[in-house]
Amino acid sequence: MMAPLRLLVAVTVLAGAPACAERKQSAPVPIYVGGRVAVERDGSMLFGWPGVYFEGRFKGTGLLVKLHNGTGRLRLLVDGVEKERVNRPGAMDLRVAGLSDGEHVFRLEKLSETQHDATRLIGFYPIDGGVPLSPPTRTGRQIEFIGDSHSVGYGDTSSKRACTPDELRDTTDTQLAFGPVLARRLGADYRVNAYSGFGIVRNYNGSRPGETMPGLYRRILPSASTPVETDPKGWHPQIIVINLGTNDFSTSVHKGEPWADRDALRADYRVRYVKFVRDVMARQPKARLILMGSDTFIADVNQVATELGSNAYGGVSTVRVSGMDVDGCDWHPSLKDQRLMADLLQAEIARVTGPAK
Numbered sequence: 001m002m003a004p005l006r007l008l009v010a011v012t013v014l015a016g017a018p019a020c021a022e023r024k025q026s027a028p029v030p031i032y033v034g035g036r037v038a039v040e041r042d043g044s045m046l047f048g049w050p051g052v053y054f055e056g057r058f059k060g061t062g063l064l065v066k067l068h069n070g071t072g073r074l075r076l077l078v079d080g081v082e083k084e085r086v087n088r089p090g091a092m093d094l095r096v097a098g099l100s101d102g103e104h105v106f107r108l109e110k111l112s113e114t115q116h117d118a119t120r121l122i123g124f125y126p127i128d129g130g131v132p133l134s135p136p137t138r139t140g141r142q143i144e145f146i147g148d149s150h151s152v153g154y155g156d157t158s159s160k161r162a163c164t165p166d167e168l169r170d171t172t173d174t175q176l177a178f179g180p181v182l183a184r185r186l187g188a189d190y191r192v193n194a195y196s197g198f199g200i201v202r203n204y205n206g207s208r209p210g211e212t213m214p215g216l217y218r219r220i221l222p223s224a225s226t227p228v229e230t231d232p233k234g235w236h237p238q239i240i241v242i243n244l245g246t247n248d249f250s251t252s253v254h255k256g257e258p259w260a261d262r263d264a265l266r267a268d269y270r271v272r273y274v275k276f277v278r279d280v281m282a283r284q285p286k287a288r289l290i291l292m293g294s295d296t297f298i299a300d301v302n303q304v305a306t307e308l309g310s311n312a313y314g315g316v317s318t319v320r321v322s323g324m325d326v327d328g329c330d331w332h333p334s335l336k337d338q339r340l341m342a343d344l345l346q347a348e349i350a351r352v353t354g355p356a357k
Contacts, residue, residue: 028123031056031064032135035110035191038220040120046117048072048221050152050174051145053109060130062097063106064074070117073169077107087170097127105136112172113152113196116223141188142236144287145179146217146280148242151194153177155329156338163329164285171329178341179241179335185346191235193217198249199247201263201272206254213244213277238314239353241345242277243321245269245301254275266300273304281312288314290348292341294321319348 034232035052037045048070065076067086076094084094096106104125126132145151155163158171174180174192185189197204198213216222220229248269249262259265277289289312293301298320305316321344322339333341 026126026130027132028125029056029058029106029132030135031124032138033267034189035121035230036193036220036229037121038118042320044123045111045121046118046221047121048223049192050112050113050194050253051110051177051180053107053175054121054124055105056124056135057103057105057133058124058126058130059103059133060126060128061099061101062095062127062130063099063104064125064127065096065108066093066122067092067094067127068120068122070114070119070240071112072110072114072117072119073112073172074119075105075109075111075175077109079104079106095127101293102116105135109175111174112169113154113174113194114223115195118221118223118314138189139187140188141186142238143179143183143186144191144237144240144284146195146213146233147179147192147194147292148198148213148245148247149194149196150333150341151177151179151192151243152196153338154196154332156333158327158329158334161331170330176335176338178345179339181338182342182345182349185342186349191237195222197247199269200244200276201268202253202257202259204247206257209257214272214279217276217280219327232283237287239290239349240280240284240287241290241292242280244273245293245297249297251344256324266297269297270300270304273300274307277304277308277316278311281308285313288352289316290319290345290352291316292319292321292345315352317352318349319344327349 001046034054036049037047039045069086069089071089075082075287076084076097083096153172153174154178155168155171156176157173179190179192195213195216218228220227253259253262253265291301291305301318305318308316321341324333326332327334
């Protein structure tokens with residue numbers, strides 16, 4: 001197994017932030033960071049990609065979490081039990097008190113997608129004399145997911161297909177999308193690099209021409225063109241799963257777009273997909289690649305995998321996705337569909353690498 005990501009960050013309170021109400025500010029808890037974050041000079045961390053999570057341990061009876069939220073939805077769990085849910089923007093202190101006196105594990109996880117802003121995490125602090133502990137140990141297994149709204153978990157907990165913007169936001173839970181579901185089954189850490197509506201060469205209905213997922217992928221924050229992550233320190237996934245193509249082909253090519261017809265779009269998609277995956281391979285040369293595709297474009301994905309196969313150190317294979325109910329918001333995968341995709345991927349991983357140990 002490759003060495004696990006172990007970003008232990010002792011974060012401090014932002015300059016100018018209100019003083020903590022505690023009589024004495026405890027030392028911050030060192031944390032494990034799952035996902036991509038931009039570490040600021042003051043030690044705070046900005047994050048915007050879906051599915052980011054933070055884990056840590058402390059001894060005591062309570063915990064204080066200091067953050068400044070954008071428009072994202074967050075969930076705080078202590079010992080596996082949800083204690084707080086963040087649904088509003090702004091600076092806030094989350095306080096969990098009255099725990100049994102002893103060792104506790106906490107996890108802050110991002111539930112929703114935020115395309116245009118980010119959340120700033122300032123830090124985690126034990127209260128009432130609590131003591132920071134080292135983060136939970138890792139298995140060393142890492143899986144990266146690159147995709148669109150299906151990977152985001154867009155409206156996956158919804159009970160209906162017609163959703164308002166608020167309903168969409170409230171029913172999107174990336175932690176229940178196929179990527180995190182699969183990673184938890186395999187005891188793996190994960191990154192979800194996904195952006196709704198984007199494709200390899202063309203976005204949904206031709207929107208935002210010239211700005212597609214291959215360009216966004218290298219950004220630490222999807223909402224900002226800088227900083228760009230050139231060295232993914234400590235992140236060496238054994239498996240990279242890519243699920244892109246739905247937005248390229250789900251709507252007809254419009255007049256004025258750069259493709260004369262659908263055949264030209266498919267040809268461009270294959271060429272650009274190969275280039276994108278080679279860029280990913282250059283960053284993670286020892287990863288096994290799994291490319292997903294629906295019936296609409298799986299033939300193109302298979303051609304991409306064939307062209308890449310001889311040059312991929314870890315190998316390339318494909319997974320065909322079919323049989324989904326798409327009962328989530330706007331005809332997106334439901335929780336049942338997300339589990340189906342996780343099942344298909346788990347079977348493919350077992351086939352190419354052997355069962356998890």
